[in-house]
Amino acid sequence: MRLDKLLANKAYGSRKEVHQLLKDQRVTINGEITTKKDIHVDIESDVITVDGQVVNTKQQYYVKFHKPKGYVTAVEDAKHPVVMDLLPPEYIKMGVVPVGRL
Known part of the structure; x- marks a missing residue:
């Protein structure tokens, strides 16, 4: 580049x-x-x-998907399943984190 x-x-x-x-x-x-x-x-x-x-040259990644009922938008939660459980492991390695509802 x-x-x-x-x-x-x-x-x-x-x-x-x-x-x-x-x-x-x-x-x-x-x-x-x-x-x-x-x-x-x-x-x-x-x-x-x-x-x-x-200069931070890391590529930023955004993942947009419909959160299924019963999941919470969080990295971890003691009472409910979280959206991070739905992502493949390579997304977590890239640093993807939930940002809330859009």
């Missing part, structure tokens, strides 16, 4: 604002300052920082 697109998607500003961050030498990849806006980064392995703060 292009660095400027990643940073814009992560709300570091518009592409134009991200280009200024790069010109100002405020962005590093794996500890090295970069000023190239079109450089491609590996979001799985590269460590990207802006002003010394690490």
